[in-house]
Amino acid sequence: MPARPATDRVVDRAAAHASPALLAARDRLLVALAFASGIYEAICFLSFGKVFTAFQTGNIVFLGLGLAGTRPPDGPDPVRVIISLVAFAVGAALAVRILKAFDGDEEVEDGDVFQVWPPRVSIALGVALVVQVGFLAMWVGASPSSEVSNILVGLSAFAMGMQMNAVRSLHVPGISTTAATATFISWASGIATWSHKAPAARRLTGVLVSMAVGAFVGDWMLSHAHTYAPVLPVLVIAIVIVFASASGLSRRNPRDSPCRPWVGRRRGTRRVGPAVVGAAVGGWPSKPPS
Numbered sequence: 001m002p003a004r005p006a007t008d009r010v011v012d013r014a015a016a017h018a019s020p021a022l023l024a025a026r027d028r029l030l031v032a033l034a035f036a037s038g039i040y041e042a043i044c045f046l047s048f049g050k051v052f053t054a055f056q057t058g059n060i061v062f063l064g065l066g067l068a069g070t071r072p073p074d075g076p077d078p079v080r081v082i083i084s085l086v087a088f089a090v091g092a093a094l095a096v097r098i099l100k101a102f103d104g105d106e107e108v109e110d111g112d113v114f115q116v117w118p119p120r121v122s123i124a125l126g127v128a129l130v131v132q133v134g135f136l137a138m139w140v141g142a143s144p145s146s147e148v149s150n151i152l153v154g155l156s157a158f159a160m161g162m163q164m165n166a167v168r169s170l171h172v173p174g175i176s177t178t179a180a181t182a183t184f185i186s187w188a189s190g191i192a193t194w195s196h197k198a199p200a201a202r203r204l205t206g207v208l209v210s211m212a213v214g215a216f217v218g219d220w221m222l223s224h225a226h227t228y229a230p231v232l233p234v235l236v237i238a239i240v241i242v243f244a245s246a247s248g249l250s251r252r253n254p255r256d257s258p259c260r261p262w263v264g265r266r267r268g269t270r271r272v273g274p275a276v277v278g279a280a281v282g283g284w285p286s287k288p289p290s
Contacts, residue, residue, distance in 0.1 A: 018116045023199060025247055026116050026170070029240045031206040033125075033163060033177035036233035036240075038214020039221070040132075043229050044156050046222055048149045050076035053084050053156035054164070054178035060085070080153055087154040091128070091161025098124045098162075099169050117170070117249035122241045124166035128159040129237050135159070136230045174204055183207050 018026075037054050044053045049072055052058045059081050066078030102120035135155040142148045164178045174186025187204040190196035196204070214233075221229040243249075 020199070022116045022249060025243075026172075026249055027199070027203040027206065029117070029244055029249075030167065030170075030172065030175055030177055030203065031210045032236050032240050033167065034180075034207040035210040035214040035217075036236040037160065037163070037178050038211040038216075039218035039233040039236075040156055040160065040214075040230070042215040042218025043222060044153060046219060048080060048153050049073075051080045051084050051153055053088070053153060054160035055180075056085060056088055057179065057181060080150055083150055083154050084157040087157035088161035088164075091131075091158035092165045093161075094127070095124045095162040095165035098127065099165065115249075117244045119245070121166045121169060122244050124162055124169075125237060125241050128162035128166070129234065129241065131155050131159040131162075132230070132234050132237065136234055139230050140227055172203070173200065175207060177207060177211075180208055180211050 041052060041054055044051060050062055052062075062076035062081045063078060063085070065075045066081060071077075099120050102123055132155070135152055138148065138152060138155070160178045164176065167175065167177050174183055176182050183204055187196075187201075187208060190201065190204070217232065218229060221232065
């Protein structure tokens with residue numbers, strides 16, 4: 001059997017279960033998160049020297065430059081680069097713990113129920129948002145110093161690490177809202193093979209463009225509204241969380257009939273689905289139709 005193209009290896013798990021309207025709403029939220037990430041990257045790169053807080057590939061290159069002896073202003077501050085790498089990793093690890101913890105009793109078979117935007121994703125983004133509010137408070141209230149800059153880099157990288165794994169858990173092919181390398185590869189590969197469907201092309205293009213626009217906006221705000229530069233990305237992420245919770249994206253989407261029961265795998269317990277409840281009141285059949 002021939003190997004599948006790289007662009008087909010990750011399947012959009014929500015696409016088989018959700019309406020096009022819900023998928024389009026999810027994609028708009030991903031574009032908004034990429035916009036906020038672009039703002040943060042511009043703020044941190046321009047304010048704290050040659051360091052990224054989301055694009056860790058660039059930091060690994062900067063770390064190599066630092067080890068070679070290149071120092072500011074021509075090169076990066078290796079201490080700050082290491083802070084960003086470590087904080088990002090810690091944030092990513094914490095996001096994994098949160099995502100698993102809030103999966104808990106809601107485990108179901110993928111073929112039965114899927115959520116376009118599970119609540120655990122918003123919870124992880126909410127924790128990251130608290131950290132970003134702390135970034136904003138320190139940015140506005142603390143006197144500039146090397147120590148303060150290091151703390152701000154750590155806070156931003158921690159939040160970006162959490163966002164990275166929160167979005168990754170959605171299993172949207174080729175999408176990262178914190179670094180555009182994988183997204184750009186998916187976009188370019190799809191163009192080369194004419195394999196993109198319209199929604200995927202719009203999603204990939206939107207994330208790439210919005211991240212670039214976010215960087216532009218971040219640069220502009222540093223020049224024209226320096227004190228309030230981090231306010232906009234905080235607002236954007238807060239709106240994403242509220243919209244995801246209020247718009248029905250976290251609602252369960254049964255793949256087949258609403259009469260289909262489902263079984264929880266946690267601790268070997270059987271969860272009572274709609275078919276069983278319906279049978280108890282005489283409303284639905286006790287077994288799904290064959």
